[in-house]
Amino acid sequence: DIVMTQSPDSLAVSLGERATINCKSSQSVLHNFNNKNYLAWYQQKPGQPPKLLLYWASTRESGVPDRFSGSGSGTDFTLTISTLQAEDVAVYYCQQHYTAPRTFGQGTKVEIK
């Protein structure tokens, strides 16, 4: 199985500042035939199900604010929240959708400093 490891486990960021979350996969999730990275990001607020933010590493889901962006390739990926808003307090998960079984990271908790 591909192991997804996120860092840090938690971070506190001031409102309006940048938040950066890292995700590392134990093997590449880059598909050679289409040159796409099969990596998704989800946001989960307390008591709610996960919400899809990005897939193919950097494709934003419809309705997701453009302050959320994704980057990286192969095994190393980053989710960036460019200017943190109060409503962005949540746990964020990366997920590889490259190969079975599709696996998630352990999560990164984002709080307000």
Add this chain to the structure above:
Amino acid sequence: DVQLSESGGGLIQSGGSLRLSCTASGFTFSNKPMSWVRQAAGKGPEWVSTISGSGAGTYYADSVRGRFTISRDNSKNALYLQMNSLRAEDTAVYYCARDIAEGADNTGSYVFDRWGQGALVTVSS
């Protein structure tokens, strides 16, 4: 508006059985692969099972294969998960989730764009 609603969760003894249901609305259900994803308290989500839009293709995590059965009734816009031989480690919130892929025979992209609110399954040992 897309809606997914799970039911059937509860407290069950180890070795017992439970059937989860998920009713869907707001989209063409038969055109979408659907999945069950579970999340134990304080943990990341864990993919459990996926079924193609037509129901012809089913896929399972190793941890549940042979014990859980996914099915769907497209005439009722319903998704099911029959869980047998339950273990303490199956304790989790179970979500039904819609795949972004489309097509009755599509086996799924495993990117989940809509989730239900979840059903809590607690297995006591």
